Amino acid sequence: MRCLHVWEEEYVVRHLTDDYGNQVKIWLRGSVTVQPPGSDTCCPGCGAYHVTSFPTGYLSRHPELVPMPAPEPEPAAELPVVRDVVRAPMVRATLPGRLLLAVGLPVALFVGYELFENMTRVVHPH
Structure with missing residues (x-):
């Protein structure tokens, strides 16, 4: 409904x-069990989930809805090739490192707080 893309699928x-x-x-x-049409169906044109289904043969009765193939793009003028640009790859932390940070930091803070509380607690004799 967003991009007006029309397609057919057989079930x-x-x-x-x-x-x-x-x-x-x-x-x-294709001999694979799938959800019924209309549930979790997304448009292959724009990815929207608000789609409408029509009865079998609807497109054959309405050929004006069948999208025309896109025209072939004209070849662009050749641009000069630049070979001096080098980009360094982006480096991300590996999953175990991020997981250790996400779990270990809160645990370390909690243990440190408990140790601090136990060391600063004043013992009152009874």
Whole structure:
């Protein structure tokens, strides 16, 4: 609905009865069980989750909705090649290092606070 991209997907629907006598629909696409159309479907054009489904054959009855293929871009003028630019790769902390920091720092602060409280506690004789 956001970018007006139109596409078709084919499903096989199997109607089954479960052990309790309830009617069940199983949706298959390429022999793989999938969610029914319309649930968690996102647009392949823009990624939006607000999509609408139409009945089978809707696009064949409305060819004006079928998107036209994008025209081939004209080749751009050749730009000079710059080979002197070198960028250093970005270095991130590894997962164990970040995990140790995320878990170890709060534990170290808690233990340090408890030690401080125990050392500064005044013992009153009874």
